[in-house]
Amino acid sequence: MGESTNVYASTHPGGASQEAADAAITDDFELAGVPDSFQRLWTPYRMAYIKAGQDQVKDEESCPFCAGPTRSDEDSLIIHRGKTAYVILNLFPYNPGHLLICPYRHVPDYTDITAEETAEMAALAQKSMRVLRHVSRPTGFNLGMNQGVTGGAGIAAHLHQHVVPRWAGDGNFFPIIAETKAIPATLGDIRLDLAAGWAELD
Numbered sequence: 001m002g003e004s005t006n007v008y009a010s011t012h013p014g015g016a017s018q019e020a021a022d023a024a025i026t027d028d029f030e031l032a033g034v035p036d037s038f039q040r041l042w043t044p045y046r047m048a049y050i051k052a053g054q055d056q057v058k059d060e061e062s063c064p065f066c067a068g069p070t071r072s073d074e075d076s077l078i079i080h081r082g083k084t085a086y087v088i089l090n091l092f093p094y095n096p097g098h099l100l101i102c103p104y105r106h107v108p109d110y111t112d113i114t115a116e117e118t119a120e121m122a123a124l125a126q127k128s129m130r131v132l133r134h135v136s137r138p139t140g141f142n143l144g145m146n147q148g149v150t151g152g153a154g155i156a157a158h159l160h161q162h163v164v165p166r167w168a169g170d171g172n173f174f175p176i177i178a179e180t181k182a183i184p185a186t187l188g189d190i191r192l193d194l195a196a197g198w199a200e201l202d
């Protein structure tokens with residue numbers, strides 16, 4: 001494996017079969033648009049999480065993104081607390097180090113946030129990318145916000161931006177990651193690494 005090895009994915013197979021698998025999922029950026037972006041992140045088994053998530057959130061008291069900052073960084077898997085927004089590890093990651101950037105305010109839509117919140121969320125997304133590159137050397141990222149249940153938001157009531165680190169061939173392992181579920185000890189270790197990386201880059 002080269003310099004882009006995922007330090008959290010030591011159990012992932014490598015070698016020639018890996019390279020062949022990578023070649024099979026190469027994006028075709030010669031065309032206008034993004035023809036296979038949904039193919040890459042289309043993960044129907046996650047609908048169980050999405051549906052369960054909506055049912056959990058009745059109001060701000062039951063909202064995990066409102067409750068998170070009221071607990072310790074360790075308990076809530078928080079990487080960094082900003083002035084208007086914070087950075088937290090996703091409990092149901094697509095990939096190790098999958099971060100969420102959330103405003104503290106319980107608002108659902110990107111058009112609901114202030115200019116200050118918008119600017120800070122953007123700055124936190126940039127810093128998140130720098131920290132992830134520093135700690136685990138991803139070679140790509142997906143940044144995005146799913147808006148509404150129809151748009152695939154797991155917790156539609158509280159805005160959150162995804163920062164998903166990507167490594168060549170990782171798409172082949174999404175089902176394995178989903179089956180593995182969240183392991184608190186592992187997420188705790190990842191949080192420690194990323195929080196330390198965040199402080200190092202301050």
Ligand SMILES: [Zn+2]
Pocket residue numbers: 060063064065066067105106107157158
């Ligand atoms: Zn909330």
